[in-house]
Amino acid sequence: MPHNKNKIRKCLFPAAGYGTRFLPATKAIPKEMLPVLTKPLLQYGVEEALSAGMNNIAVVTGRGKRAIEDHFDISYELEHQIKGTSKDHYLAEIRDIIANCTFSYTRQMEMKGLGHAILSGEMLIGDEPFGVVLADDLCDNADGNSVLSQMAELYDKYGCSIVAVEEVPLDETYKYGVIAGENIEENVVRVSDMVEKPDPKDAPSNLAIIGRYILTPDIFDIIRETKPGKAGEIQITDALLAQAKQGNVIAYRFKGKRFDCGSVDGFVEATNYFYEKGYQL
Numbered sequence: 001m002p003h004n005k006n007k008i009r010k011c012l013f014p015a016a017g018y019g020t021r022f023l024p025a026t027k028a029i030p031k032e033m034l035p036v037l038t039k040p041l042l043q044y045g046v047e048e049a050l051s052a053g054m055n056n057i058a059v060v061t062g063r064g065k066r067a068i069e070d071h072f073d074i075s076y077e078l079e080h081q082i083k084g085t086s087k088d089h090y091l092a093e094i095r096d097i098i099a100n101c102t103f104s105y106t107r108q109m110e111m112k113g114l115g116h117a118i119l120s121g122e123m124l125i126g127d128e129p130f131g132v133v134l135a136d137d138l139c140d141n142a143d144g145n146s147v148l149s150q151m152a153e154l155y156d157k158y159g160c161s162i163v164a165v166e167e168v169p170l171d172e173t174y175k176y177g178v179i180a181g182e183n184i185e186e187n188v189v190r191v192s193d194m195v196e197k198p199d200p201k202d203a204p205s206n207l208a209i210i211g212r213y214i215l216t217p218d219i220f221d222i223i224r225e226t227k228p229g230k231a232g233e234i235q236i237t238d239a240l241l242a243q244a245k246q247g248n249v250i251a252y253r254f255k256g257k258r259f260d261c262g263s264v265d266g267f268v269e270a271t272n273y274f275y276e277k278g279y280q281l
């Protein structure tokens with residue numbers, strides 16, 4: 001079969017952060033493993049990547065994150081215990097993921113920001129476009145079409161980096177990367193400016209980046225040249241601004257719902273939402 005150069009196969013999951021907002025829960029458990037109902041946040045993200053055709057999963061982890069690798073591996077002991085019992089179906093989804101994805105891991109040795117975390121994944125990604133999912137932004141599908149698959153479709157058309165955005169109240173811009181630009185089609189903006197976590201008075205708009213990106217691989221060289229920015233960290237927003245100045249970044253107002261599971265409020269909201277949507281015990 002001819003290799004489709006444009007097809008995005010890989011998805012990077014930065015998962016090295018400490019999760020301090022969820023202490024003490026995150027003292028010995030990676031924050032990406034906190035469950036919404038019975039499923040860890042990271043598994044939702046991996047399922048979203050798979051739905052977009054990205055089945056090479058690359059995870060940037062750190063110290064104390066081994067539970068992530070164990071989760072995406074076969075547990076022979078458990079399989080043996082529940083095989084043929086009424087509990088067998090509990091493992092169906094994760095088995096399916098393990099059968100359909102490959103996983104690779106690398107560690108971010110120092111916490112120097114999201115841009116730095118993404119650069120740490122370079123060896124796992126190589127020279128091809130890739131998705132990025134920040135698992136604490138939990139997204140629900142719109143009409144069965146996940147946010148990442150909507151973005152992958154857009155990538156087929158534009159072939160450049162893409163950030164997912166949504167409108168936020170102006171007094172919340174300090175929590176996000178914020179973009180400005182010109183509409184080029186419905187829900188698609190050609191980005192001309194982006195600022196990491198601006199005060200409302202400095203925000204170029206109220207369109208905030210959420211944790212879904214498609215990046216072209218030239219981003220790695222750009223990150224290497226990017227100086228520390230907000231909070232003294234190497235910001236992906238700053239690296240993307242360099243691409244945007246070449247006209248090579250678009251922002252997409254996605255269809256669907258997104259929960260900020262990096263905050264307790266958002267986490268509870270997501271839990272209630274998914275429970276009410278029809279949780280099957």
Ligand code: G1P
Nearest residue numbers: 114137175176177209210211237
């Ligand atoms: C990161 C990015 C920010 C983006 C946000 C989305 O910030 O730096 O630009 O808006 O993710 O969740 P963090 O939430 O990791 O501080």
